[in-house]
Amino acid sequence: MLLSAPAQEGGKGGATTAVLAREQAWSDAESRNDNRALERIFDDALVYIEDGRLATKGECLSRVRRADSHPRQIVAGATTVRIFNSTAIVVGIYREISVKDGKVLPSQSRFIDTWVNKKGSWMLVAAGASPLSK
Amino acid sequence: MISLLAWAGTSAGYAQAGFDADAESKIVAMEHVWAQAYTIRDPKALASILDDGFVCVTSEGKVLTKAEVLADVKTSTALQILTESMVVHLHGDTAIVSGNFRTKGVERDKPYTRRERFVDTWLYKNGQWVSIASMVSFAGN
Numbered sequence: 001m002l003l004s005a006p007a008q009e010g011g012k013g014g015a016t017t018a019v020l021a022r023e024q025a026w027s028d029a030e031s032r033n034d035n036r037a038l039e040r041i042f043d044d045a046l047v048y049i050e051d052g053r054l055a056t057k058g059e060c061l062s063r064v065r066r067a068d069s070h071p072r073q074i075v076a077g078a079t080t081v082r083i084f085n086s087t088a089i090v091v092g093i094y095r096e097i098s099v100k101d102g103k104v105l106p107s108q109s110r111f112i113d114t115w116v117n118k119k120g121s122w123m124l125v126a127a128g129a130s131p132l133s134k
Numbered sequence: 135m136i137s138l139l140a141w142a143g144t145s146a147g148y149a150q151a152g153f154d155a156d157a158e159s160k161i162v163a164m165e166h167v168w169a170q171a172y173t174i175r176d177p178k179a180l181a182s183i184l185d186d187g188f189v190c191v192t193s194e195g196k197v198l199t200k201a202e203v204l205a206d207v208k209t210s211t212a213l214q215i216l217t218e219s220m221v222v223h224l225h226g227d228t229a230i231v232s233g234n235f236r237t238k239g240v241e242r243d244k245p246y247t248r249r250e251r252f253v254d255t256w257l258y259k260n261g262q263w264v265s266i267a268s269m270v271s272f273a274g275n
Contacts, residue, residue: 045223047232047253052273054232054251082187082266084257087228089267091189091197110195112269114255116225125223126230126253128269132195 012083019081019088019115022122035061042124043116049128086117093132108132154258158222161229161256161263168265169215169235177204183265185257190268193250211239211246227258234273249273 022041029037038061046057055063079092090113098105114126154160164183171180181204188200198206220233230253237248255267 043225045225045230047221047223047230049232049251049253049269049271052251052271054234054253080189082189084185084187084259084266086226087255087257087266089187089189089255091191110191110197112189112191112267114228114230114253114267116228118225125225125228126232126255126269128191128253128271130191130193130195130269130271 015083015088015117016081019083019090019122020079022115022124023079023090023113026124030064033064035064038064040121043118046124047126088115088117088122089113090115094129154263157224157229157258157263161222161231162220164256164263164265165217165220165231165254169217171207172210172212173215175208175210177207180204180207183263185259185264185266188264188266188268191270193270193272211241212237213240214238229256229258229263230254231256 025037026041028034029041039057042057042060044057046060048055048057048060077093077095079090082089082091091111093108093110095106095108098107109129109131111127111129113124113128115122116125117123167179167183171177181200184200184203186200188203190198190203192198214237216236216238218234218236220231223230223232232251232253234249234251237246237250239246239248249272250270251273252271253269254265256263257266
């Protein structure tokens with residue numbers, strides 16, 4: 001997710017900045033289909049819900065590997081970060097424009113991500129998104 | 135809505151929380167309380183297991199705070215919530231619980247059945263586990 005104008009809660013700016021940087025790195029890696037970068041961001045026990053399906057880290061990486069070369073535009077809306085010691089919850093909106101079978105498919109979803117700081121690195125342990133009702 | 139009933143076969147994921155050997159069973163029990171709160175419309179039962187900073191994203195993409203979830207419980211139309219599976223992953227003082235649940239209820243005199251998937255985040259805080267986040271999504275095929 002490409003993030004903009006995050007709201008910080010709890011005055012934990014350093015952690016918030018670090019988590020947002022990881023969100024940005026995730027977004028960049030997805031847009032480049034860069035599995036090696038994603039492997040360093042996703043925790044081995046990652047649980048991901050998208051389109052009503054539960055996916056593991058391996059399944060997420062496999063999906064990226066299969067993704068076609070059409071670039072997706074991902075633009076984030078307001079994002080909120082909550083820091084609880086070594087755990088961070090990020091909530092926001094992203095708009096995505098994808099191309100499938102020659103058709104342009106715009107969509108907008110609300111996401112919620114859970115990051116855990118492990119040995120100094122924020123790792124994505126859970127994530128999910130629900131499409132926003134039009 | 136959010137939650138689950140503990141039919142639940144769970145499986146441990148990663149790093150077991152050394153400070154709380156019963157973490158999994160405690161969390162599954164609280165997920166059970168969470169589900170019951172919806173079926174008996176009891177926000178008090180839920181209030182103690184949700185952190186004040188709790189946030190939830192619903193299947194419709196709405197964001198709910200703890201106060202909004204507690205208000206939602208009071209008007210719940212769920213009669214039964216059945217969990218089909220639950221998996222707990224421990225990350226030190228944080229736990230991730232994922233699974234599926236099926237809700238049966240009646241809304242505007244019409245019965246409904248809803249299948250959803252969830253991911254809940256729990257935090258070990260002041261000697262007890264509290265939920266800090268929840269994600270629910272309508273189940274895909």
